Amino acid sequence: MLRAWRIARKGERRRILSDWAFLTPQMLFYILFLIVPFVVSLPILFTDQRDFIQSNVNNIGLDNFRSIVLDQALRAEVLPALWRTVRFVALHYLMIYVFGLTLALMMFEVGFRGWMFTIIFMPMMISGLAIGYLAILLFGQTIGTVNLILLELGWIEQAINIKSARGITFILPVLLGWRYAGFNMALFLSGLLTVPKETIEASIVDGASYWQRMYFVCFPQMIPSFVIATVFCIIGSFMVFDELVALGALVGNEHAVFLSVLLFKYAFGDGRRLALGLTLSMVIGVPLVLFGVLLQRLQRRLQVEQ
Amino acid sequence: MLERSRYFLRQRIVRGGILSFLLVYCLVTLFPFYILLVRSFVSTRDSAELWLWFPPPAPVSTEAQLGNLSVFYSMDIGRFKEHFDIEGYLPPRDTLSKIAEDHSIPLEDIQAYLAPLGRFNGWYILLVQGRIWGPLARTVLVTVMVAVCVNLLSILTAFGLAGLRRRDQMLVYNMYLLRMVIPPMMIIIPQFIIVQWLIALVPGTQSPGLPRYASQLGGMMMTLFAANALAIMVYTAAIGAIPRDIEDATYLDGATRLQYLLRVVFPLLKVHIATVVVMTLPWTWNLFLPPLIYLDSANTTLIPFIQDFAGTYSTNLQVTFAGIFVSILPLAVLYIIFRRFFIQGIMGGALKG
Numbered sequence: 055m056l057r058a059w060r061i062a063r064k065g066e067r068r069r070i071l072s073d074w075a076f077l078t079p080q081m082l083f084y085i086l087f088l089i090v091p092f093v094v095s096l097p098i099l100f101t102d103q104r105d106f107i108q109s110n111v112n113n114i115g116l117d118n119f120r121s122i123v124l125d126q127a128l129r130a131e132v133l134p135a136l137w138r139t140v141r142f143v144a145l146h147y148l149m150i151y152v153f154g155l156t157l158a159l160m161m162f163e164v165g166f167r168g169w170m171f172t173i174i175f176m177p178m179m180i181s182g183l184a185i186g187y188l189a190i191l192l193f194g195q196t197i198g199t200v201n202l203i204l205l206e207l208g209w210i211e212q213a214i215n216i217k218s219a220r221g222i223t224f225i226l227p228v229l230l231g232w233r234y235a236g237f238n239m240a241l242f243l244s245g246l247l248t249v250p251k252e253t254i255e256a257s258i259v260d261g262a263s264y265w266q267r268m269y270f271v272c273f274p275q276m277i278p279s280f281v282i283a284t285v286f287c288i289i290g291s292f293m294v295f296d297e298l299v300a301l302g303a304l305v306g307n308e309h310a311v312f313l314s315v316l317l318f319k320y321a322f323g324d325g326r327r328l329a330l331g332l333t334l335s336m337v338i339g340v341p342l343v344l345f346g347v348l349l350q351r352l353q354r355r356l357q358v359e360q
Numbered sequence: 361m362l363e364r365s366r367y368f369l370r371q372r373i374v375r376g377g378i379l380s381f382l383l384v385y386c387l388v389t390l391f392p393f394y395i396l397l398v399r400s401f402v403s404t405r406d407s408a409e410l411w412l413w414f415p416p417p418a419p420v421s422t423e424a425q426l427g428n429l430s431v432f433y434s435m436d437i438g439r440f441k442e443h444f445d446i447e448g449y450l451p452p453r454d455t456l457s458k459i460a461e462d463h464s465i466p467l468e469d470i471q472a473y474l475a476p477l478g479r480f481n482g483w484y485i486l487l488v489q490g491r492i493w494g495p496l497a498r499t500v501l502v503t504v505m506v507a508v509c510v511n512l513l514s515i516l517t518a519f520g521l522a523g524l525r526r527r528d529q530m531l532v533y534n535m536y537l538l539r540m541v542i543p544p545m546m547i548i549i550p551q552f553i554i555v556q557w558l559i560a561l562v563p564g565t566q567s568p569g570l571p572r573y574a575s576q577l578g579g580m581m582m583t584l585f586a587a588n589a590l591a592i593m594v595y596t597a598a599i600g601a602i603p604r605d606i607e608d609a610t611y612l613d614g615a616t617r618l619q620y621l622l623r624v625v626f627p628l629l630k631v632h633i634a635t636v637v638v639m640t641l642p643w644t645w646n647l648f649l650p651p652l653i654y655l656d657s658a659n660t661t662l663i664p665f666i667q668d669f670a671g672t673y674s675t676n677l678q679v680t681f682a683g684i685f686v687s688i689l690p691l692a693v694l695y696i697i698f699r700r701f702f703i704q705g706i707m708g709g710a711l712k713g
Binding site: 070072073074075076077079080081083084086087088090091092094095106157160161163164167168170171172173174175176177178179180181182183184187188191192196197199202203206232235236237240243244285289292293295296299300305314317318321322328331332335336338339342343345346347349350 | 374375378379381382383385386389390392393395396399407408409410411412513514516517519520521522526528529532535536537538539540541542543544545546547549550551552553554556582583585586587617621642645646648649653663666667670671677680681684687688691692695696699702703706707708
């Protein structure tokens with residue numbers, strides 16, 4: 055930037071200055087709430103600060119990092135939460151294809167229907183908390199409507215319990231897949247629509263089957279859509295929180311304690327361990343951000359190539 | 361010839377199959393919303409039965425015990441006593457007919473008083489006893505303020521980025537895109553520390569009152585102004601697409617850059633503004649974590665309020681479901697009215713081609 059400034063002529067310098075006058079207002083908020091936070095939290099990582107308002111804070115070096123890896127009691131808390139989160143992310147990632155890609159391929163075959171899109175996109179309007187309560191409404195052990203229907207039909211012997219370990223593992227990803235179905239469908243569908251009609255027609259004339267056509271013609275051109283769906287899914291579902299609160303994560307349902315809930319408890323719950331929570335959030339968050347940046351760059355490069 | 365017609369027949373059957381599958385999927389999607397509405401009318405007592413249609417009005421039994429009424433119907437016993445001028449203690453095991461007898465109140469009056477409580481229990485508790493209007497008003501305030509400020513700031517930023525011609529502009533643009541991959545849970549803990557510092561600067565924020573509540577709301581909203589990657593992307597692309605000639609012509613006519621922004625760029629952005637507003641609306645309306653940590657419970661917004669409410673009335677499922685329905689309804693109505701902009705926003709330019 056400085057080099058650009060030095061070699062710029064007078065008119066161009068004025069232009070740069072006026073550009074920055076327009077950039078500054080939001081930049082101030084960005085610096086204050088997205089860059090300063092990292093600066094502020096960095097020194098806390100190496101202390102034993104437990105609370106936001108604490109005067110006697112000791113420097114304990116790398117102990118926070120060490121105890122995440124070595125401390126037995128902490129591991130008993132963190133590892134199950136990590137495992138639940140990873141399992142959930144994997145299943146939810148599968149769901150963006152089960153719901154989003156399937157619906158997009160179907161919609162592509164029959165042509166875009168506005169009213170269908172409107173309905174499929176509808177669950178995006180509701181809060182994560184409402185998704186959690188809808189889960190209870192549909193799959194709660196005694197009151198779940200789907201449970202009651204399935205019992206009535208005799209398809210299941212025992213009621214499903216959404217609040218149990220199996221309920222949260224297998225039903226919650228499906229519900230989130232349903233929620234984001236319209237969003238992911240739109241991502242994949244706009245990818246499909248960028249594929250030139252001629253190449254699709256050519257592949258039909260050449261006698262390619264449907265799956266051959268998709269695999270060799272459409273999917274390779276849709277890679278930017280796949281990448282961006284992956285970014286949204288992984289970043290979004292790694293920190294899923296609202297849904298879990300509705301399922302009782304903060305009031306003792308240990309099956310709903312994912313990493314995000316653990317972080318919340320360390321920072322804002324009773325018996326706070328602020329420094330530890332911050333350390334944990336950095337240890338988990340920094341690789342996640344790097345992964346996201348990597349995928350973003352990949353997507354940009356692919357789009358430029360096209 | 362025969363083979364050709366067979367191919368088209370197969371094609372039509374496949375299309376019909378896909379369409380009917382999509383239709384079924386749409387119905388399945390609407391089903392939870394419908395059940396939610398039905399369940400907000402089903403009394404907790406009957407909630408372990410299957411209800412696919414609104415239940416018939418069930419009058420409150422005169423043999424119902426007061427204690428059970430307060431558990432399953434969340435009846436406010438204080439209000440009940442006030443309404444019938446009853447003084448002193450009412451044992452929770454007393455039935456309604458016994459109370460009518462003891463205090464010489466006509467049984468019909470008690471039944472008339474309890475009729476709405478029995479029939480529309482969830483809605484009655486939520487709308488009459490629940491104090492939902494404060495949180496609702498604050499949610500509207502936050503949603504409107506965030507929509508206005510984020511769009512204004514993002515348009516200014518996108519205008520300053522003007523087509524991403526220089527390195528520094530590209531750098532700033534990438535910085536804002538980075539926002540997309542930072543998990544909210546990771547950043548919110550240090551953000552909270554900063555907001556607390558800022559709030560402490562305002563006098564009178566130690567005790568409950570307007571300064572405290574206003575600065576809490578303000579602090580929370582400011583963290584949301586920081587960046588909205590979607591808004592930046594949409595506006596930067598839109599402003600970049602305006603032909604350079606138009607800009608040069610405006611300057612030749614003697615306009616300043618600000619005038620160019622206000623007179624030329626703003627009118628061209630109308631559709632994009634509508635798109636960004638509707639796309640960010642559900643996100644702000646449904647915020648849960650930020651209001652939960654920044655705002656006092658007397659100062660909270662809709663979604664944390666509903667969660668708090670569900671905790672308070674944990675024995676009364678009807679109330680929870682009515683509350684969830686209320687949190688969905690305003691957005692759902694807006695969504696259906698402005699669906700064109702939602703579809704435009706999410707599909708980008710893909711549909712035109």
